[in-house]
Amino acid sequence: MSSQKPSIPKGTRDFAPAEMVRRNFIFDVVRKSFQVFGYQPIETPAMENLSTLMGKYGDEGDKLLFKILNSGNYLDGLPDKESGLRDADSRIQHLTKHIAEKGLRYDLTVPFARFVVQHQHELVFPFKRYQIQPVWRADRPQKGRYREFFQCDVDVIGSNSLLNEVELGQIIDTVFTGLGINVLIRLNNRKVLAGIAEAIGAPDKLTDITVAMDKLDKIGLDKVTDELVERGISYESIEKLQPILTLEGKIKEKFETLEALFIHSETGRKGLEELQVVMRHLKDLELRNKFDFDLTLARGLSYYTGTIIEVKALDAAMGSICGGGRYDDLTGIFGLPGMSGVGISFGADRIYDVMNELNLFPETLQAATRVLIVNFGTEEEKYCLKLLAGLRQAGIPSEIYPDQAKIKKQMEYANRKNIPFVILAGKDEIERGELALKDMRSGEQKTCTPGEAIKLLSW
């Protein structure tokens, strides 16, 4: 029989037990933080109707969607005219909607918007939800970038209050403090960016300007200028933009400069005011992590309209590990206008990579089983199974070696699984109603009763 070489799709990964323990540590910290701030869990399907996803993430996003081929004979439904074009590359896009009607979710925000609209009559607003699930993107994998990865989203929808933004800042601080990662929380506001575009006389070029500005710390002022030219921004506008890009100094000074710039931009002033409110509160709350106003922070997703947030680890070279913002009308496209929301997403896989690199996982995460009962044979089984049941009832993670293997082999098993204790109950011990409890770290062994063993093994 010929066997095939096992493999998994590009950009996906298996998680071994040692990794899962660590991943679960992250999810636990995140989940507990979300819950303590009063958010409720939801889940949505891995796949959505393609019509729900298409057009929500820009042209780039559409390309990165994983599409699911219709089941059955998916070529059946094709209009006659097109049936001859099955292989024609130029028509693939056109064909797609006939042969694929579903796609894997690209993020958790758009499915959430769909969820809110669909369940609007059952929900209590403002609705605070969290959602921890995988998402898929047909991107080229590289460092910190996978085709399947987990996002941990918290959003509150149906409230305009800036207190929600403040709360998200607190959640970020709580989560990363809990994980032991030092981070910088960067804040900006889309209205400020719109104000800048207005003030330099290029209000219609907002997206182009923000995409270019976003790269400032990465490629430098000169190349950003080049890119602005390429994107069709006039020299006059670029000249006006230069001093804003290089704006440094204290937050207060940045605000003052921008205020002056925004004399004729109501949008810009509104954005500044929002930022100010949020930042003042965050300052008063004395977070453990630093936050800063960064007007080069743009973020690609087109649906943001107010506050934008991005979090980076301070001690590791990794893209953003958390990001989000406010979107005034995400549900409008699904038929529920005027519903403002704000939310953030933690990238669990990147957080894992950062914590791994910085050795931030607690040592104590490893051992799962606390005690192994050695299997001596059929005669001892009855006694051992009862013993095992007793241990488990007392909440002590325990197992019996299932096969009647050599003691040496069973001890090795315990050793390799990092099980700290082993119980040996052979003929002699059973006769006396006792057992031998061995500490695998020190090598010490003592004889005691089952009751005593449970006491010793309890934390």
Next chain:
RNA sequence: GUGGUCGUAGCUCAGUUGGUUAGAGCGAUAGAUUGUGGAUCUAUAGGUCGUGGGUUCAAGCCCCAUCUUCCACCCCA
């Protein structure tokens, strides 16, 4: 989607200008030790050299394609 890069035993890696039967360490298995793991010693097993073509008397090594890994761009968690 564009450009580059990596792939040899379970793992980490050697492998000369193309030249006999592809090696090491670790790990695995068995034994030294029939109720005791980690240390030591001995022995054993384990390879379509990512895959498919091509060049050559001869390919792990050269060429082409493809898959995968990692990296940069685009974009992003």
